[in-house]
Amino acid sequence: MTTPTGGVFGRALRAEVAHLARSGWDLILLIVMPVVLMVVVGAMLYQGVVRDVPVAVVDQDHSAFSRAAIRHMEASPGVRVVAQPTDLEAAWPLMRSGKIYSLAYIPRGAEKNAFRQPDAVIVYFTGAFQTVGSLAASAQTTALTSAAAPLILDRARALGVPAARLKTPAVQVTILGNPHLSFELFLGGLIMPGVLHLLMACAAVMGVGRELRGGSLQAWSARMDGRLAAALAGKLTPYVLAFTLWGAVWIAWLCGWRGWGVEGSLLVLLGGLFALMAATAGISALLVTLTGDMDVSFSATAVYAGSAIAFSNGTLPLLHGPAFAQVWSAVLPFTHYLRLQNEQMVLGSDIAASIEPLLILLAVAVGTFALSVPLAHRRARRAPKPEDLSLSLPTRSFGGAFVGTFAGIFKHRPLSSTILLAVVAYAFYYPMAYVGQTPVKLPVAVVDQDHSALSRRLVQEMNATRALDASVVTASPSEAERMLRNGEVDAVMHIPERFESSLIHGDAKGVGLYLNGAYLVRATAMGKALGGAAAAAAEQTLTPVIEATRLLERAPTVVQRPLYNTTDGYGSYAVPAVSAIILQQTLLLGAALFAGLRRETGAQPLSTRSFLGLWAALTLIGCVASLFYFGFVFWFQDYPRMGDLFGIFLAVPVFAASVSALGLAIGSLFDRHERAMQILVATSVPLFFLGGAAWPLFLMPEPLAWLARLSPSTSAIQAFVKLNAAGANVAEVAPELLTLAVLAVTFGAVAWRRLGDRSSNPAVG
Template sequence: MTTPTGGGVFGRALRAEIAHLARSRWDLILLIAMPVVLMIVVGAMLFQGVVRDVPVAVVDQDHSAFSRAAVRNMEASPGVRVVAQPTDLEAAWPLMRSGQIYSLAYIPRGAEKNAFRQPDAVIVYYNGAFQTVGSLAASAQTTALTNAAAPLIADRARALGVPAARLKTPAVQVTILGNPQLSFELFLGGLIMPGVLHLLMACASVMGVGRELRGGSLKDWSARMDGRLTAALAGKLTPYVLTFTFWGAVWIAWLCGWRGWGVEGSLVMLLGGMLALMAATAGISALLVALTGGMDVSFSATAIYAGSAIAFSNGTLPLLHGPAFARFWSAVLPFTHYLRLQNEQMVLGSDVAASLAPLLILLGVAAGTFALSIPLAHRRAGRAPKPEDLSLHLPTRSFGGAFVGTFAGIFRHRPLSSTILLAVVAYAFYYPMAYVGQTPVKLPVAVVDQDHSAFSRRLVQEINATRALDAATVTASPAEAEHMLRNGEVDAVMHIPERFESSLIHGDAKGVGLYLNGAYLVRATAMGKALGGAAAAAAEQTLTPVIEATRLPERAPAMVQRPLYNTTEGYGSYAVPAVSAIILQQTLLLGAALFAGLRRETNAQALSTRSFLGLWAALTLIGSVASLFYFGFVFWFQDYPRMGDLFGLILAVPVFAASVSALGLAIGSLFDRHERAMQILVGTSVPLFFLGGAAWPLFLMPEPLVWLARLSPSTSAIQAFVKLNAAGATLGEVGPELVTLSALAVLWSTAAWFRLKRA
C-alpha cells in the first residue's frame, strides 16, 4: 500500500473541509451570510459619509443684528440644523440631556455692544459624551458666529482707524491628505469592516480546527490524515483564508471602486496585506486550539485579541506614548499592522517600500503561529480523548429550583462561568487600557520653515509646549515634509511661507498651511485644533505691539467652546462608557446563548413556564449586578462620567438585563451545539457598537436600518446609559429608550419561552 504524499493529504483535507462547509448551515452562515449582511449594514450606516444637519439650538438673549446674522448663518450651514431657540439656558439643558440637540450657542444680552470688552460673552456648549458629533456641531456653530462677527470687526476697525487685517488672527489653511472631505465613510469604513472580517475569520477558523477535537484530543483526525498534520492543517485552513480574503477584496471594491474613494497607492500591496492578515489570523486560531485543547477557551481568547483589535490598532486614539501594556499589545496584534498598511496604500498613497514592514510582520505572524501549532497538534494527537459531561439540567416545574439551578450550572460549566462572570471583570480593566491616555500625546509634526523669523521659531516653541504635539522635524522643503507625512513618519505638517512675519505685522498675512493625515480623523481633528491654537498663540505675541498701539484690550469677540458631560474631552471618557453597554450585552448574551445551546446539545428536558421564569430571572439578576458593577465601581476606578442619575440607572439596568438575557436564550435555542454562540455572535459586537449611535449618529442612518438596530437592546442601552451616567438625564428624558427596552424584553422573552418550553 502506498502512503499518500503530503500534497495528497493537503488536497484530501481541503476537499473534506469544503464538503463539510457545503452541508453545515451554521458554518455557511458565518462564511457567506454574515459577511454579506454586515457589509450591507456598515455600508448603509456610513452611506451619508459626512456629518450633516446635526440638531442644535440657540439661546439668543441679545436680539441684535449680530445674533440674527449668526442664526441665519447656522441655518444656512450644511453641518447643523437649528431645531430650537429656547429663551434661556435652563430651558435648553433638557434638550441637551435628552439628546435632542448636540450643541448650543449662547448669545447673552449685550454681546454685540460689548464684544471688545467681554471676549467670553459668546459660548458654544456641546455634548462631550457624544464627542464626535458634538464637537463637529460646535465647530459649525462657532464658524457661523465668527462669520457673523466679521462685519462688526471691520466696522470697529474703521472707527478706530486701524487696518482690519491687523485685528485678525492669521488664517490657517487646512489640507487633509487622503481624505479631503473628512468623510467618515472612508475613515470608519476602512476601520470597521476589515476589523469585523478579521474577527469573523478568527471565529470560523477556531471552529474549523476545534471541530476535530474529541475530548481535548486530535487523535482521530490525525489518524484520518495519516499523521501528516502540517499538510492537513494547511488544507483545512485554506478555504477560510481564501473566503475572507475574497470578502475583504469585495469591501475594498465597494469602498474604493463603487463609492469612488480610490486606491491612492498599490492595489496589489493592499490585497496582499488582506491575504496576509487572514493567513495570520488562521495561524493564531490553529495555535490557540492546539495550545488549549478546547474550543470554548479558544473562542474566549479570540474575543479578547480580535474583538478589541480596533481599539488597540492606533486607528482611533494613538498609543504612541500610551501605557507600556497598550503599546506592547498593539504591536503584537496583527490587525494593527494591517491597518497601517491599508491606510498607507489605500488612503495616503505611500511608497510601496514604506508598507513592506507591516506586510512582512503579518507574513511572519502567519508562518510563526502555524509552525508553532504543528508540534502542539502532534502532542494533542498523541493523547487519549477525555470524557466530557455537558449536561445542564434544571428542575422543570419550579421557579426557585430553576433560579438556583441556573447559578449551579454556571459555576459547574467553565464556558458559562468564564463568559458570564470572569469576562465581565476582565474586560472592565483590559479594554480601557487602550484609552488610558485619553488624548493624543506628542504626535510628531514636521514644520516647513521658509520664513526663518522670530515668529517661526516662536511657533516651534508653541508646538512643543503643547501636550499633543512634538515638532520632531524642521525643514525648508515642502516636498520632503509631504513625503514624510504620506509615509507615516509624521502625523502633520505646518508650512510657514516666506516673509510671513513681515506680512503679519503689516496686516496682510498670507496664512500658514496645515496638512493633516486624513486616514486617522480622530487624531487629525485633535492635531488640527492644537496646531491652530499654537499658531494663534505665536501670532498673538507677534501682534501684541500693534494691539497695544491701538489701545484695544481685545481684537475681536472670542467664541468659547465648552464641552458638557465630558469636560476633559478625553477619548476614553467618550468611548468606553458607550462600549461598556456592548461589553455588558455581549457577555450576558453569549452566556445566555451558551446556556440554551448546552441544553439543546444535550437534549435537556423542556421547561415549564415557571422554570423558564426562574432561569430568566437568574440571568437578569446576573446582568443587573454586572451592569451596576460597571457603572459604579469600574467607572469610579477609571474616572469616567458616572452616576448622573442613580435612581434612573437602578430602574433602567434590570430592564436592559432582562431584554438581553431573553434575546440570548432565544438565539441560543437555535444552535445545534453550544460553541455556535461564540462562533456566530462574537462577530456582531463591533457593528452593534456603531449602530448604537455613539460614534456615528442614528439620525444619519437610513430609517429602516435604525429600526433594525433597535431590535438589539444595546442600541437603546448606549443612548440611555450615557445620558443617565454622564448627563444626569431624568427618567422622562430617556423615556423612549426605556420603553423600547421594555418592549424588547417582552418580545424576546416570548420567543425564548416558546422555544424552551419545547423539548
C-alpha cells in the same frame, strides 16, 4: 502505504469544503454574515459626512449680531437649528435627552462689547457623544465668528484703524488622503476589515476545534495519516481564501463603487489582506492546539480579535500610552494590516514603507502555523477525555431553576468565564487602549522657509502643547509630504517666506497645515492644537497693534465648553458607550451558551415557572454586572457616572431582562453550544456603531435605524450615556426605556416558546 503530503492537503481541503456545503451554521458564518454586515456598514456610513446636526441657540441679545449668527448657522450644511430656548435652563433638557448636540449661548449685550469673559459667547456641546458634538460646536463657532467679522471691521474703521492691520494669519488646512473628512472612508476602512478579521478567527477556531474529541486530535490524525501539517493547511485554506475574497469585495465597494480610489498599490493592499487572514488562521490553529478546548479558544479570540480595532492606533494613538497598550498593539496583527491599508489605500505611500507591516503579517502567519503543528501532533498522542456537558434544571420550580442556573454556571467553565470572568476582565482590559484620553506628542514636520523669530516662536508654541512634537524641521515641502505619506510624521506645518514681515505689515500670508486623513481622530486634535499654536505665536507679534487700539476688549471671544465629559477625553466618550456593548455581549453569549448546552444535551423542556426562574437568574447577573460597571469601574477609571441614580436602577433590570431573553432565544437555535461564540462574537463591533455613539442614528437610513433598535444595546447606549454622564431623568430617556421594555417582553415570549416546547426546535445545519 502512506498518502503523499500533497494528497493529504487535497483530502483535507475537499473534506472541509464538503463539510461547509452541508453545514448551515458554518455557511451562515462564511457567506451570510459577511454579506449582511457589509450591507449594514455600507448603508450606515453611506452619507459619509456629518450634516444637519440638531443644535439650539439661546439668544438673549436679540441684536443684529445674534440674528446674523443664527442666519449663518441655518445656512451651514453641518448643523440644523431646531430650537431657540429662552434661557439655558430651558435648553439643558434638550441636551440631556439628546435632541440637540450643541448649544450656542449669546448673552445679553453681546453686540455692545460684552464679548469678554465671563460674558463671552459660549458654545456648549455634549462631550458624551464627542464626535458629533465637537463637529456641531465647530460649525456653530464658525457661524458666530463669521457674523462678528463685519462688526469688528466697522468698529476698527470708527477708531481709524486700517482693516489690513487687523489681519491674522490664515491657516490653510489640507487633508491628505481624505480631503472631505469622510467618515465613510475612515470608519469603513476601520470597521469592516476588523469585522472580517474577527469572523475569520471564529471560523478557523470552529474548523480546527471541530476535530477535537475530549481535548484530543487522535481521530483526525488517524484519518489524515498523521500528516497534520498538510491537514491543517488544507483545512484552513478555504477560510483564508473566502475572507480574503470578502475583504477584496469591500475594497471594491469602498474604493471602486463609492469612488474613494486606491492611492497606492492595489497589489500590495490585497497582499496585506491575504497575509492578515493567513495570520489569523495561524493564530486560531495555535489557540486550539495549545488549549485543546474550543470554548477557551473562542474566549481568547474574542479578547484579541474583538478588541483589535481599539488597540490598532486607528482611533486614539498609543504612541505615549501605557506600556501594556503599546506592546499589545504591536503584537496584534490587525494593527499592522491597518497601517498597511491606510498607507496604500488612503495615503499613497511608497511601497517600501508598507513592506515592514507586510513582512510582520507573513511572519505571524508562518510562525503561528509552525508552532501549531507540533502542538497538534502532541494533541494527537493524547487519549480523549470524557466530557460532561449536561445542564439540567428542575422543570417545575421557579426557585429550583433560579438556584440551578447559578449551579450550572459555576459547573461549566464556558459559562462562568463568559458571564462572570469576562465582565471583570474587560472592565480593566479594554480601557487600557484609552488611558491617554487625548493624543500626546504626535510628531510634526515643520517646513520653515521664513527662518524668523516668529517661525521659531511658532515651533516653540507647538512643542509647548500636549498634543504636538515638532520633531523635524526642514526646508523641503516635498520631503515633509513624503514623510507624512509614509507615516513618519502625523502632520506638516508649512511656514512660507516673509511670513513674519507680512504679518507685521498687515498683509498676512497663510500657514499651510497638512494632516493625515486616514486617522480622523488624531487629525482633528492636531488641527486644533496646530491652529492654536499659530494663533498664540501670531498674537505676540500683533500685541502692540491690538493694545494700541484696545481692540482686545472689542473682539468677540467664542468659548467652547464640553458638557458631561469636561476633559473632552476620548476614553471618557468611547468606553461608557462600549461598556453597554460589553455588558450586552457577555450576557448574550452566556445566555446563548446556556440554551445551546441544554439543546445539545437533550435537556427536558421547562415549565413556565422554571423558565421564569432561569430568566430571573440571568437578569440578576446582568444587573450586578451593570452596576459593577456603572458604580465601581466608572469610578475607578474616572469616567462620567451615576448622574441619575433612580434612572440607572430602573433601566438596568429592563436592559438585563431583554438581553438575557434574546440570548436564550438565539441559543435555542444552535445545534451545539460553541455556535454562540462562533456566530455572535463578530456582531459586537457593528452593534457598537449602530448604537449611535460614534455615528449618529439620524444620519443612518431610517429603516436601518429602526432595525438597529432591535438590539438592546442601541437603546442602552443612548440611555446609559445620558443617565450616567448627563444626569438625564427618566422622562428624558423614556423612549429608550420603553423600547427596552418592549424588547424584553417580546424576546421573553420567544425564548419561553423555544425552551418550553421541544417540538418547535428544528435543527439548523
